[in-house]
Amino acid sequence: MNLSEIGELPLLDIVKKKFSRKIAGLVVGIGDDAAVIRTGKTHTLLTTDMMVEGVHFDLRWTTPFQLGFKLVSANVSDIYAMGGRPRFLLLNFAAPGHSDVALFHNFFEGIGKAVERYDLSLVGGDISASQKVVLSATVAGDAKKIVTRSGARVGDLIYVSGFLGDAAGGLRLMEKIKKPVKIEKNEMVEAGPGWEVISPLMRRHLMPEAIEPAPYIRQATSMIDISDGLLIDLSRLCRESEIGAKLYEERIPISYELREAAKFLKIDPRELALGGGEDYELLFTAPENKKVKAFCIGVVTRSGMKVVNEKGNTSSIAIRGYQHFAD
Amino acid sequence: MNLSEIGELPLLDIVKKKFSRKIAGLVVGIGDDAAVIRTGKTHTLLTTDMMVEGVHFDLRWTTPFQLGFKLVSANVSDIYAMGGRPRFLLLNFAAPGHSDVALFHNFFEGIGKAVERYDLSLVGGDISASQKVVLSATVAGDAKKIVTRSGARVGDLIYVSGFLGDAAGGLRLMEKIKKPVKIEKNEMVEAGPGWEVISPLMRRHLMPEAIEPAPYIRQATSMIDISDGLLIDLSRLCRESEIGAKLYEERIPISYELREAAKFLKIDPRELALGGGEDYELLFTAPENKKVKAFCIGVVTRSGMKVVNEKGNTSSIAIRGYQHFAD
DSSP states (O other), X not given: OBHHHHOHHHHHHHHHHHTOOOOXXXXXXXXXXXXXXXXXXXXXXXXXXXXXBTTTBOTTSOOHHHHHHHHHHHHHHHHHXXXXXXXXXXXXXXXXXXXXXXXXXXXXXXXXXXXXXXXXXXXXXXXXXXXXXXXXXXXXXXXXXXXXXXXXXXXXXXXXXXXXXXXXXXXXXXXXXXXXXXXXXXXXXXXXXXXXXXXXXXXXXXXXXXXXXXXXXXXXXXXXXXXXXXXXXXXXXXXXXXXXXXXEGGGSOOOHHHHHHHHHHTOOHHHHHHHOOOOOOEXXXXXXXXXXXXXXXXXXXXXXXXXXXXXXXXXEOOOOSOOTTOO | OBHHHHXXXXXXXXXXXXXXOXXXXXXXXXXXXXXXXXXXXXXXXXXXXXXXXXXXXXXXXXXXXXXXXXXXXXXXXXXXXXXXXXXXXXXXXXXXXXXXXXXXXXXXXXXXXXXXXXXXXXXXEEEEXXXXXXXXXXXXXXXXXXXXXXXXXXXXXXXESSOSSHHXXXXXXXXXXXXXXXXXXXXXXXXXXXXXXXXXXXXXXXXXXXXXXXXXXXXXXXXXXXXXXXXXXXXXXXXXXXXXXXXEGGGSOOOHHHHHHHHHHTOOHHHHHHHOOOOOOXXXXXXXXXXXXXXXXXEEESSOEEEEOTTSOEEEOOOOSOOTTOO
């Protein structure tokens, strides 16, 4: 049997089960957005992520600058999703020896931009040779109060912090545009629905910004960032909280830009909003009686995952979203 | 200009220079074995490393178990080299979808062995698809007293914790044996000088164990682990301490096994001891008047790096050791 036949999520479960030993000082181990360690009166948060050329990104339409920025955002998003503040960055950079040094400089420009944007400090890492560009980053942060995936309660409302599907829309556009666009240098490109429609979507795919959790921390009972898609990440939250969810499809926030681009791309924007990954919006639950400045998209139930469509019809849903080793 | 023409060390310097901003709470940033953050009354140490198939390892003669164990050892060694105690492990695992699931299980068995050996807890990470096997690990640890690379003083003696060149000798043997040997399951193999000679060397290459710094912490003024080779790592220590070094070639500890294997391989064991990487022994300095249970190999000078050979002749030395992007 090979890895593709098993799939990413069952593989993660195997690891989680094998290494579930709780030790002193460990508050949250494998299975949340970041690990949490008690250090004195505060918590230290740790998260890591890898990005592999040809799997996570395509250099045919991604600048190294964008790659660097996105790598950091993805990790920062995991710290934010625990209610934490990102502070320190470690970086591993591997590229073929024949790569032009501009790749290196441009990548670290993007890292620099992100370090500034998130007020981080790059404190370590490594540089090595490889056949394809491979990157990994670790971010350490701190938090007084942490918000895990496991605190949702039946009756809580389900919220997202912003529009969903935009990053996936941006990816579809880039697959058509098929060349790097230096949006970081205000480069523009022509494609169907006009720049004012496509540029926000491209930006969400190429240079996503992680969402600060500050407005939600006090109310949130559980939280996760949407990296692999609403349904897959919601199912993770449901599982860790041992609850179910009912979503109202028409409440899921879809941007004007995505609706316009979807017409041009001849796709259903709701599909992207439900299953598209890399939006890095926060998905969280909060008690019904709290005021929350976010989009309410559903309610926590005892079990199962259901979607209510525009006509009021309820259906059980299969999990859609990005899984490695799955086609 | 491409990355090969520049080389790993100048690239690291570019990054170090660009990101040298000191921030509150950061005790040691880029440029030591691990980053050090002040957290309450203690220090938190962070280090990360990447291993890429075809660059750092060859699956033709490495079992996934050995790979997992070695990845952790390499990171633990960096924590030890700061005088710290490793505590938490984060892991990124990427492999082709067509890989047999045995690769995955065997790799995590090796991780499990290392987690037990070093009393760690695996607390996070990621699994993804890739064309080649790519691994990265981050280890967080703690320390009351840290030992940096920058504390060596003129007149200090230079020590190593054990035999050098064994891992490089083991690599040369494996390049001849050219098939995986499950030493973790007591599998044996025939090759020239006999099992009792080759097996310790193979083990040092395939499943190196990091060296605990406890016996040296009180005396050490500076410390680094030997991952890329004695000369290259000593030159790093010299640079950070702004000192020079004089080494006595005949004092460099070379094991009986390496001497025997070197005859069979028709190589000079001193070359491997000076330039071979991955020994993961500790290299450190201590004041002359301290008792130290380690091999004294030289003395700290004002500047330059010199080696005194068996005949008493002194020569300046060029740095030898492993550098990515250099042939």
